Amino acid sequence: MMFQNARRGPGMGLGSGLTVLAVLGLLALACSSDDGPEAAGGSGSGGGTFGESIVDDGMGDSIAGRSPEGTAEARRLGLRTVYFDYDQSSLRQDGRDTLRHNYNVLRQRTDVRVEMQGNCDERGSSEYNFALGESRAQAVRNYLVQLGVPPSQLTTVSFGEENPSVSGHGESAWAKNRRVDFAVLP
Amino acid sequence: MLLHTALGLVFFWSPSLSRSPSPLAGAVMVELVAAAPGSAPAARPAPRRAPPRKTVVLPKEPKALAKPKPRPARKAKPAPKPTQQKSLDDVMRELQRKAGPADEVARPQQVARAGAVAGSAGSGTARVDPATAGWLRRARIHVRRGWVLAPGFRTQELEAHVKVRLDAQGNIVGKPRITQRSGNPWYDDSVMRAIEKASPLPAPPEAGEWPFIFRPEDLL
Amino acid sequence: MRRLLLGLLLFSAAPAWAADRPAVVVTDPNARTFKAALQRFADHQAVPDPKRVTALREGIGRALVFSGVFELIDPRAYLGPGGTVALDGVPPPVCSDWSQIGSDALVEGMLVTEPRGMVVEFRIWDAVRCKRLKRKRYFGSPTDVGVISRRIADDIVEAFTGRPGMSSTEIAFISDRKGHKEVFVMNVDGSALRAATSNRSINAFPAWAPGGNEIVYTSYRHGGQPTLFLLTRGRRQPGRLLSKVDDTAPIYRGVFNPSGNRLAFVRSVNGAPDIFTSRRDGRSLSRLTSHRAIDISPAWSPDGKRMAFVSDRSGAPQVYMMDSDGENVRRLTFNGSYNTSPAWSPDGAWIAYESRVGGQFDIWLIDPEGRSNVPLVTHPRSDESPSWAPDGRWIAFASTRRGRADIYTVGIDGNNLRQLTSGGGNNTSPAWGPQPGRR
Numbered sequence: 001m002m003f004q005n006a007r008r009g010p011g012m013g014l015g016s017g018l019t020v021l022a023v024l025g026l027l028a029l030a031c032s033s034d035d036g037p038e039a040a041g042g043s044g045s046g047g048g049t050f051g052e053s054i055v056d057d058g059m060g061d062s063i064a065g066r067s068p069e070g071t072a073e074a075r076r077l078g079l080r081t082v083y084f085d086y087d088q089s090s091l092r093q094d095g096r097d098t099l100r101h102n103y104n105v106l107r108q109r110t111d112v113r114v115e116m117q118g119n120c121d122e123r124g125s126s127e128y129n130f131a132l133g134e135s136r137a138q139a140v141r142n143y144l145v146q147l148g149v150p151p152s153q154l155t156t157v158s159f160g161e162e163n164p165s166v167s168g169h170g171e172s173a174w175a176k177n178r179r180v181d182f183a184v185l186p
Numbered sequence: 187m188l189l190h191t192a193l194g195l196v197f198f199w200s201p202s203l204s205r206s207p208s209p210l211a212g213a214v215m216v217e218l219v220a221a222a223p224g225s226a227p228a229a230r231p232a233p234r235r236a237p238p239r240k241t242v243v244l245p246k247e248p249k250a251l252a253k254p255k256p257r258p259a260r261k262a263k264p265a266p267k268p269t270q271q272k273s274l275d276d277v278m279r280e281l282q283r284k285a286g287p288a289d290e291v292a293r294p295q296q297v298a299r300a301g302a303v304a305g306s307a308g309s310g311t312a313r314v315d316p317a318t319a320g321w322l323r324r325a326r327i328h329v330r331r332g333w334v335l336a337p338g339f340r341t342q343e344l345e346a347h348v349k350v351r352l353d354a355q356g357n358i359v360g361k362p363r364i365t366q367r368s369g370n371p372w373y374d375d376s377v378m379r380a381i382e383k384a385s386p387l388p389a390p391p392e393a394g395e396w397p398f399i400f401r402p403e404d405l406l
Numbered sequence: 407m408r409r410l411l412l413g414l415l416l417f418s419a420a421p422a423w424a425a426d427r428p429a430v431v432v433t434d435p436n437a438r439t440f441k442a443a444l445q446r447f448a449d450h451q452a453v454p455d456p457k458r459v460t461a462l463r464e465g466i467g468r469a470l471v472f473s474g475v476f477e478l479i480d481p482r483a484y485l486g487p488g489g490t491v492a493l494d495g496v497p498p499p500v501c502s503d504w505s506q507i508g509s510d511a512l513v514e515g516m517l518v519t520e521p522r523g524m525v526v527e528f529r530i531w532d533a534v535r536c537k538r539l540k541r542k543r544y545f546g547s548p549t550d551v552g553v554i555s556r557r558i559a560d561d562i563v564e565a566f567t568g569r570p571g572m573s574s575t576e577i578a579f580i581s582d583r584k585g586h587k588e589v590f591v592m593n594v595d596g597s598a599l600r601a602a603t604s605n606r607s608i609n610a611f612p613a614w615a616p617g618g619n620e621i622v623y624t625s626y627r628h629g630g631q632p633t634l635f636l637l638t639r640g641r642r643q644p645g646r647l648l649s650k651v652d653d654t655a656p657i658y659r660g661v662f663n664p665s666g667n668r669l670a671f672v673r674s675v676n677g678a679p680d681i682f683t684s685r686r687d688g689r690s691l692s693r694l695t696s697h698r699a700i701d702i703s704p705a706w707s708p709d710g711k712r713m714a715f716v717s718d719r720s721g722a723p724q725v726y727m728m729d730s731d732g733e734n735v736r737r738l739t740f741n742g743s744y745n746t747s748p749a750w751s752p753d754g755a756w757i758a759y760e761s762r763v764g765g766q767f768d769i770w771l772i773d774p775e776g777r778s779n780v781p782l783v784t785h786p787r788s789d790e791s792p793s794w795a796p797d798g799r800w801i802a803f804a805s806t807r808r809g810r811a812d813i814y815t816v817g818i819d820g821n822n823l824r825q826l827t828s829g830g831g832n833n834t835s836p837a838w839g840p841q842p843g844r845r
Contacts, residue, residue, distance in 0.1 A: 125791070127659055130702075330436050
């Protein structure tokens with residue numbers, strides 16, 4: 001019984017509970033404890049609220065624990081976003097062109113490590129979209145490795161449909177959200 | 187659950203149990219739009235069960251199958267402004283008042299019923315005289331009137347058989363006895379209540395013990 | 407002698423006769439809701455408080471109706487007394503007074519003051535068969551009237567159906583109403599909505615542990631890859647799960663098994679998400695799928711022996727079944743090219759899932775053998791992420807039918823659509839919590 005577990009008190013012993021009369025139907029009696037009800041916000045299970053302390057770690061409006069610096073830095077380097085068709089993780093021709101461009105950037109800057117962040121539009125199962133975002137990031141990574149970027153320079157992550165670059169519910173917004181972004185890792 | 191209850195519950199209520207209503211709490215009913223029927227592909231429920239050995243095919247009344255009533259599109263009420271603290275009771279009342287049938291929601295049990303009706307055709311074998319057949323039909327309609335089955339029961343295959351002793355006027359004599367339990371005591375209870383409520387039944391062709399079978403055909 | 411013989415003959419002939427009679431076959435119940443008469447509870451408190459007694463009766467009534475299983479009989483129609491006098495030392499109720507007015511249930515009760523607080527004691531009667539079904543007491547402070555009335559209502563539903571009502575349950579979900587995707591919890595009517603996380607990263611897929619005191623969820627709160635955390639009622643800091651599992655691989659979703667000692671989770675090794683199970687800390691790790699395709703969305707059967715999941719191994723996401731050790735994999739859904747988010751009903755009879763039909767996502771029900779497959783919720787916009795109520799009579803889901811995503815509930819017969827959230831960002835991934843105080 002969770003209510004039992006939630007309380008500690010002198011009255012909590014088994015003996016204090018009235019027990020059962022089972023002759024006529026089910027008769028369940030609640031017993032009381034000496035400490036009685038406590039002030040609201042106590043740790044009474046079944047009733048205490050869920051919550052965590054406000055985390056103020058200076059992340060500000062970060063994306064999933066990432067500093068916005070990394071994205072800005074990637075943009076400064078000239079690393080471009082790759083876009084995808086609906087429900088697809090295969091690269092389009094324009095995506096391959098973008099990645100050849102990005103390859104040229106990365107070839108110049110072997111000192112930076114980049115994270116490729118896979119994203120989806122809002123349609124469909126959000127869990128499937130995490131997987132799809134990961135497939136997209138992997139597709140980008142594999143293509144760059146094929147072109148000759150050392151794998152050690154590349155990491156991937158998926159944000160599924162949780163980090164749209166454009167809000168909205170139409171194809172124009174969706175097309176911009178089916179993407180792999182680049183971010184420079186610190 | 188039974189065991190749990192029978193062991194004697196020890197409940198403690200702490201004030202923290204009461205979840206204070208939040209001003210953020212909002213509950214509004216969705217707008218009722220005219221149905222867009224035909225989008226749901228037809229379901230193919232499997233035949234529910236083998237035909238019972240001794241049943242009689244009764245003329246079924248035509249059933250109104252899933253025919254969504256067209257409903258004039260109604261403007262949705264604007265969401266209540268979260269300025270005033272709303273009590274839970276208000277919220278519940280509001281939900282209750284506004285929760286009507288929503289036409290855009292499909293009715294799977296009705297879809298399923300179409301299959302069940304088709305499936306039961308041709309299941310019976312025995313022949314009865316027209317007078318008895320008429321009484322069987324009237325008795326069925328009479329008894330079903332008091333039969334309440336909450337949603338969720340029909341996810342199981344449930345069938346209960348009850349013998350009911352009737353006098354010539356249709357009054358139930360003595361206690362009906364259950365001859366085949368469904369396996370779900372609450373279902374059996376619902377059946378016994380339906381029979382208790384039904385007395386007196388239409389006068390039977392002859393006094394004596396008559397078998398009743400309760401077997402919901404809906405899926406949900 | 408002849409009479410005795412005749413008697414014997416009749417005696418033995420009668421059952422055979424009866425057996426030969428054709429049966430009345432009843433296949434269509436008339437109603438889905440019971441009728442209840444609620445007496446005004448006797449006020450034996452040290453300081454009588456008529457308002458509290460009224461609040462209790464109204465609270466029970468509303469919660470009963472909210473459960474979808476009962477309707478109330480207008481007290482003006484009562485033939486019997488409108489109020490309880492006492493529960494002991496008085497004659498039992500005259501059942502015919504109550505059954506005559508169409509009542510299935512009669513509820514009597516009283517409030518008393520005990521040294522430690524308020525006690526509400528009540529009895530539930532089957533008015534038709536004149537049987538007492540339950541007698542019980544709840545103890546609390548006077549401010550607990552609302553909670554107690556919902557618990558009593560849930561008990562009444564249980565007495566008549568075997569499964570308690572859902573009026574005292576909660577729903578966890580994800581909302582971005584404060585800018586970030588955080589876990590929120592609300593009462594099942596949409597009230598008492600509050601944030602359960604506030605880490606300002608991305609949080610996803612809340613799922614309850616049995617018992618209702620813990621919620622597992624996925625979070626990016628530590629940066630790096632997403633992994634699982636555990637919220638516990640009354641604790642301010644979430645706990646880590648799977649600490650023994652290498653955390654460089656993303657973990658997208660975790661769900662507790664019905665006994666709460668193991669987790670099934672989706673972990674992506676080398677870019678291909680697969681389904682694993684382990685103890686809470688990650689020990690006794692077992693890999694259930696190892697396919698190059700995407701394998702996600704594990705959903706335990708109520709007995710913990712099987713699992714539904716989603717795989718796109720056929721080229722598009724479909725619902726599959728397997729034993730909880732990963733054996734006997736078979737495909738369950740074949741309609742359409744996008745079926746995801748399976749959720750197993752508490753009685754094991756149905757799997758609710760999300761299906762793309764044309765361009766829209768609907769909620770469908772399929773039985774675990776794949777024989778019956780029926781739509782539950784259809785709408786031109788998207789209905790997603792079904793989650794069963796513990797009573798098996800309701801499903802929560804997220805829908806964009808009114809623009810932004812909000813949480814709705816609907817009866818499994820397709821009736822009683824209710825919108826629980828509104829006007830606060832996007833609200834998704836509902837997870838219906840268990841009955842408080844039960845396992």
